[in-house]
Amino acid sequence: MGSQDLPFEIKDLVCDYCWNTVFSVESFRTLWTSRAISTKKRLVSFTTRPWAEIQESANKCHFCRLLRQDLLQEVKNSISLSADEAFLVYLGFRRHAERLVLDVEAPDVTLIQQTYIVCATEDDVSAGYIAMREVIPPKDTDMCFSHLLKSIENCTHHDKCREVTLTMLPTRVLDCSNPAQVRLVISDPSAREFYVTLSYVWGEDQPYRTTIENINAYSTLIEQRFIPKTVQDAIIVTHKLGLRYLWVDSFCIMQDSDSDKAQEIANIRTYFSQSFITIVAVGTERVSDGFLHDQPKWSRDPITLPFRCPNGPIGSMRLYKDEVPPFNATEVRAWCLEERILSPRCLLFCSHAVQYECPTTHTNINDSSMWLGARFPLLPVVQATTSDSDLDPSESYKNSWNRLLMDYTMCKLTKSKDKLVAFAGIAEFFHGLWPDSRYVAGLWTHHFPEALLWSTKGVTPTRYRAPSWSWAAVNGIIGSSVIIQDEFPDPPHRVLCDIRQCEISLKWEGDPYGEVTSGLLVIETSIMPAIWEWDSEEEFTALIRMNEGEEDKKPPYAFEDYLGIYYADTAEFLETRCRVILAALLEAEGAVYGLVLVPTHANFEVDRDKEVYRRIGLFNVDAVLRWKPTSTRTLHIV
Template sequence: MDLEHIPPEIRKLVCETCWRTLFSPGSFQKAWTAQFVPPRDGLAAFSYNPEVLTRTQKQRRQLLNSRNRCEWCRLVCESIEDEYRLRQTTKHQVTVRFHQSRGAITLSIWVENHAYDSAIYATEDDPAARYIPGRDILSDVNSTLAYDMIKKRISGCSLHERCTQVQCGRLPTRVIDCSDPGRPRLFISNGAEDHYVALSYVWGEKQPHRTTSKNLKSYIHGIPLKRIPKTIMDAITVTRKLGFHYLWVDSFCILQDSKDDKAQEIARIRHIFHDSYVTIIAACASKVSDGFLHNRRPTVANSFNSEYLLPFRCPDGNIGTMRLVMGHRRLPFSEPVDNRAWCLEERVLSPRRLIYARHTLLYECHTVHDNVNGAPNFISLRATEEIPRIPNYISPPASAIHDDNLTTGEAWYNIVTLYTQRDLTKPRDRLIAISGIAEHFQYFWPHSRYLAGLWEHQLPGSLLWHIPHIDDSRRRPDVYRAPSWSWASIDGICDSQVFTDVLCTIIHYDVTPARLDNPFGEVVGGYLILEAIVQPAVWEVGMEGPGIFFNVACGPTGLPPWTELWDYDPRGIGCVERDAIESVSEGIGNVYLALVCKDSECGYGLVLVPAINHTSNANDPGYPVFRRVGWFSADLREPIVIAWLNGRSQCVKII
């Protein structure tokens, strides 16, 4: 294609000099065909002396700051000259060639003994896409192309062995009917069956027009568009463009002024997201008024160190564009939804997910986590990318064997760790916001009872959850949420470890759910009777290391007195990790240590203090009553610990 016939938007990308050199038909073709010839063949490439490298630094700066700057000259100056500090006003030979690497096309630029390589990408609708397999990140997430890609992804999901088949089931109690996008309305399903879409998002602010018992009737006739926040309005748009009629959104489909309706719908949350055709995750929206269908190009462009759009001469004579990226994306590691506890449950339970991230649109199912158009991500999104490994464990195909308790158990522990590092607007929802996931795990462990965040068959090892670092601990909540032996009783991140060498026995346990119809939700009471070696100790703040140390005190009547072993290391014989910031954990104090498990090097257990104001009932066996305040580890090589292991067990009640 002659220069005069090149579209102006492409012609202006590079200067006249570059059109006459690298981007002339013969020169570009030589560089392109070099990928089919061994690299050692020096003739299989295009070499020349860029005129821009002979200019002074001031001249180059003026050139790069001009309105009609040349993208190729910018690449040469920014990526080559500045990187390798080439001598100014000296001719430097630059060699350009394309080559293939693992299915991608890479542009290689050599200058003297230095090389710069960058994979090249093309958009789906560009003539260059026929020859360049790599795709640029999708920026227009509200385009016809985007919806075509979504439909293609969902269609392909039905062929995945690990993914659930798309089935038409019962609609949730209420959904938004999006048939007329100009007048959406609430639809009372009454058991009707159809496909629907669910929305997972961050409220981030009050929603004054949410559904209540007062406006329910009027919303059945129609919801005024001005009352619908941007994020929900965008979700209605996506629902319609994908060809669906119904959308489930918590703020409009749950009566927000009814405790009973909230409780009933939350108890169904697992089914709402698990049975949805696809879930829209408004990952980039920090509040409901933000929306998520905006074009990502400005965000993507600003997140690079450098990005270059260059002409591409196609072998068939057409001309398109290719994009090169230099440096790393400078976007945050996480999205707003990654900090919200409720959103973890909504994402894990959903079979298919459209993640509208800051930089692009991602598609995720139990098999795939990828940009919707297959483009490389460029961006490290650790919080986004670590979750897909979990649904692979908790949503296997129906033909899978479900007795792999170790793998499934690790999945549960991973979820608890991810969940507890997220935030809740209402901390009392600590158990409620994970109840749907817990109910889903009952499918794997049908004979195990769920006990306020712990599973019956994982006891006693699951008692050894702990705060990973002293700086992560928070004030103990004033309002009761769970027994002290449950991670749900405190705020902040909790880690778990798997131990198989048990040193105690669980005698009895019980929890009292707030609602009998939801054993996976809120609880109002609970206890556990543990038979273990219990030893009084002194808990004191250590002067060395990050932890808090303890020293074992002389045993009371009924436990061996170890005064002859009192010549201990002044740093203490073990380390304590407190559960919460409270008076007992901020100074020297008397506590009790209950051994639970051990490994080859250490013993591990619970730090207990006597429970105050505990009311016993007539059936109480009279065991001493404690509450948990921490977790400890002790070196099994310590003489006092060796003697401790030979001590006599006793029963204690932990509330």
């Protein structure tokens, strides 16, 4: 095919210079047929037009514009080049042709590289050679629902995914049968229906949320002006799915009734786990934003360039910068994490795309892998085992719990008191896996004493939330112990303490996974008194043996006085040098691990003649020979 036979719109995408160099028959054939998986191999090189000509040509030529805005301007800013100087550019298709890599070199300049995702539209002749498709944006609802119904149909055949079944409705739901006339419905306990749940970030006050005063009026009609845009969009989605009922916390819970809130919040985990699908407004930061529209905070326009198909025809390819999608609001909110991972399937309205997620798959709604991002953590799949099976899933469940806990504690909470409440649904799920264990303020008793050795570098909250031995007592990311990396040795390890008692007081007796008002842990173990000292040379906090009568002990210390390392739970515990008690819990791999305690006033019912302590961190003594306890004591830790 000669250039005179080309479709005008494709030939017109680039200037004559680029058409006769990069997009010439010979150059493009070399570029395509020699595509490499290696990220280092260079395929085609060419010399650009002089800088002044590129500046002028970029107004019409898409490739000159790409070079100027993404590569050459950066070079021009870093060195002094005259207007008539050109650049040497290397091109290469990588990773099975889904990426186009451009390298640029100039005198005395470090190599600058830019990578693009290469897409084709379904109706373009290039689609037979370019597998990547563009994502479907949130505003394209008709295309979205067409693909969504296919995804749900496919989901019914997944081994890991739950069967779609009718279920009891939440206490209250929004009737979306007419999106222009929405009302609040008090559910019939005997009815079984499909319903949708909404997971979103409030981000601001909702003045028209349901209250004791307006609940009767809302049962007749909720005026459109009272419904925030995100909720309006969720109503539209529910209706387009062919479903009638939607659960939204602000309208389905009486927000000024403590008793109703306590009851309904305890049921939230059930509502999400039994819903037909959860709409996740991933890309919205405020309830007034809405999500069925372009979201300019991360809009990306493609650059369209010619594509010479190997069999002759000329089509086009669409290039996007290979970038990581933004971290969206719901991904860092504690409530949203629980809601999303408890849901059997989710429809995610991100800032850049619509995605579908279930226990089996996480994909853009049209199966494109473009800008997919990382998926949320999953609840473990409960595997059926026969009596003669040697598969023990307990370690897998334990690892899943630890990973979920770490992800959860990365998230933010508007109300600090919800630290345990917003994780309650996940805890309840795991109680089904561990029915013989007790759940106490975020910990499982069958994991003791290892579970007590959580680690963090957090901040103490302003109000009481949990006993000091619980991770919920501090704000910070909870990971596996800093002293026992990843997992405890299995075997050998030796428990050095006896758990005598572990009790908590619940704010609501009917909710064992919710708020606690106090807690007491009683252990019998060997102890050592010590002080801590920052070692500026080694840059860690050292524990120094404190013998009887050595309360004023100061550096320099003898070598035998060094015990091990202190890992403070929060920075405030390092502000004042003080005497501490080391309580041994576990011996593993030739070291002793335990809690660092200080005396405190009890906030649990403890006899007045008992010594009461609180946790301020962890310790390890890295050689068992250094552990020379002064006594064995029964310690009350609150």
